[in-house]
Structures are given as C-alpha cells and as structure tokens.
Amino acid sequence: MTDETAPPVTTVDAAPQARTMLYLNGVSVSFDGFRALNNLSIIVHPAEMLAIIGPNGAGKTTMMDIITGKTRADAGEVLFDDTIDLRKLDEAKIANLGIGRKFQKPTVFESQTVWDNLLLALKKPRGVFPTLFYGADNDDVTRIDDILRIIRLSARKGELAAGLSHGQKQWLEIGMLLAQDPKLLLVDEPVAGMTDAETVETAKLLKDIATTRSVVVVEHDMSFVRELGCRVTCLAEGTVLAEGTLDQVSANPVVIERYLGR
16 A cells, blocks of 8 residues: 555645835936935835925925825936836826825815715715715625714714814814725825824824824924824935834934924
C-alpha cells in the first residue's frame, strides 16, 4: 500500500491595498511669472489624516486646485490611489473617482431639511427620470443614518438646514461629501467661525472619518491642528518647509522664522 501525498494547499492573497492615496511629486505651477507651487512633493496614505499649515500665499489653495483638476500643473506627478494620473482628468471625472472638496464657506440647501440635504447628495443616477421617481431604499436610509451619527446631527435630521449653527452647517456639508462615498476628502479651514466647543467636536468628527478614508485638512488654527493629532506639513512659497508632528514642525527654526514668528 503506497502513501498518497496530499496536494499542496494554495492560498489566494487578498487584493493589495493602495500604498498611497495621494502622491504629489515635484509639482510646479506658475501664474504670469509667479511660481505658486515650486517642486512640491506630498504623500497621503490610505486612511490617514494630514494637516497642511503655512502662511497666506504658501500655495495651499493652489495645491487643492491641482488635485481637483481646477488648475493644471506645469510639471510633476499628481497620482491618486497609486496609479491614476489626475493631470489627465477634468474636475468632474476627478470628483467621480472619489475626491471630495469642502471649501471654507459652507454651502447647504437651507430651505431643505438636514435629512433631505444628505439624500440629495447621495451618489445616485442624476438623470431627469431617476431624479423624478427616486425614493430612498433601506440601504439609503441606513447610509444617511450612519452619516448623521458621524456628523453629530441625528437629533436635527428633520429640521431645516437654515436653523443650524455655522459649525453645524459645516458638519452637514462634510456629511454631504461623505454621501458621495469619497476615498479622499480635502477640507479647507473647517473651524473658521466656530465656537470652541464646535472646534473640539470637529476635530473628533474628522478623526472618526479618517479611520476609513484619507483626509487632508488645510488650517491656520494651531490649537485645532493639535486636536487633530496627525502628521503636519508646513508649506511656504509653494514648497515644503517641514513635516512631522506639530511639536516637531513648530520647533523647526525655518518654520518659526517664515511662518510662526510672523
């Protein structure tokens, strides 16, 4: 009687995760001779939050314009999700890839309820007939309830958005971005005009979001950046001055001289 050797067990590797969600390498752009970005290189990993600080004119807004396709880089690489070249795509295609951008001033439908704002923002077919005959299904209801919990507005879901405080409108707009199911959120000065309590809660909210998706926050409020507790990049004159924790960046002599000491 001969021994039979069992066939080798084959394993199937899980699909590899993206190594970088956002990769900017050597990005430069000039406007009428003024170099807004100068050989800028930044990396954001999946499910990571990065805070961008720096003086006015440092290139923070231009950087976000480059990422979202509003402005074209003159040179350098702009890659999303490892391999997608954003320089070849327009704003609409970039948004559909999963990049959401929140500007400083909140834009919500004030005459609609909080719930309806989120319902309108859901990633659904936007043709005339789908819109006319659309009704929220069970998955949509669950999704909206989850977003309401994240943005701290579950108790206000039936109220008009006009009745929210400034900070709550900011949260609602962040929720509307989440309804689009983005992989990367770009958030511009989210706590400007907020109360101290709202500022602290916004930091918690963004940290919750960054457990499942990438978040880039542009901010001047150093106490808020400290609440975020994430990696910090300081820009000046379109290039990176320093990176690290807030304490490391704040102690950098060049950052003190060119930004914090002003």
